[in-house]
Amino acid sequence: MATVSVLNAIKDFIADKVSPGIRLQMSNDNNVDEYQLLNPNVFVGWIPPKGYLPEGMESAIPCLIVGLDSGAEDTEDGQYDIRIPVAVYSPGLHASDESGEVDYTPDLQGYIDLLNIIDRTVAALSKNLIITDAGTIQKPIKWGMYDEQPYPYWYGWITFTLVTRGYPESEIARKFL
Numbered sequence: 725m726a727t728v729s730v731l732n733a734i735k736d737f738i739a740d741k742v743s744p745g746i747r748l749q750m751s752n753d754n755n756v757d758e759y760q761l762l763n764p765n766v767f768v769g770w771i772p773p774k775g776y777l778p779e780g781m782e783s784a785i786p787c788l789i790v791g792l793d794s795g796a797e798d799t800e801d802g803q804y805d806i807r808i809p810v811a812v813y814s815p816g817l818h819a820s821d822e823s824g825e826v827d828y829t830p831d832l833q834g835y836i837d838l839l840n841i842i843d844r845t846v847a848a849l850s851k852n853l854i855i856t857d858a859g860t861i862q863k864p865i866k867w868g869m870y871d872e873q874p875y876p877y878w879y880g881w882i883t884f885t886l887v888t889r890g891y892p893e894s895e896i897a898r899k900f901l
Contacts (some may be wrong), residue, residue: 727792730804730886731768733858735790738808739766741848748786748837751813751877764788764812764841771811785877786812786837788845793883801887804859808845808882812837815876834878835869842867842880849884859888 747761765787772784793805814834819827846865853861865884873879 727795727804728768730858730888731790731792731806733855734806734808734886735766735768737852737855737858738788738790738845738848741852742766742788742841742845746841746844748812748841749814750783751785752783762786766790783813784811786841788841800889802859802889804886804888806884806886810838810841810845810880810882812841812878813876814878830875834873834876838869838878838880842882845882849882855886859886861886 743763743766747763750760750762752760762783765781765784767784767787767789769789769791771787771789772778777784787810789809789811791807791809793807795805796803812834814831814837816828816830816833818829821827846867849861849865850863853863855861862885865882867880867882869878869880
């Protein structure tokens, strides 16, 4: 199966089974007083650079990014080592004082938000080990957090191997092998 097809099938699965069930704070580096919740975006490969978001999308984060760590092919199976980075935004508590200055108090809620979306994604993958049009998830499913967290953003990851049918060998190759 083509790698891009596998990644798109996983993206569609997450967009259907995970994203609608959780709402997280939209990133807004210009004004944290503007507080809006939205379902996480799901991308393949990378977060789109600023200025190149799909039409109608105000912010890329919160998001899950379906990507490929590596792949392998043998005579029967194709294996795809999938990595799903997860990004959330949480500046903490903020309140304006009498002068209009905004005081920020990091509350580590972003840590909790990140773990919640990771847990929901792992649960959905574990309950549905067969991803339609892609293949079968092989356990274990692993997850964790990146060592450095660039406040007010929080980043984690999920990894697993997906197995699918390998590319068929040609008739002539089978005769000589």
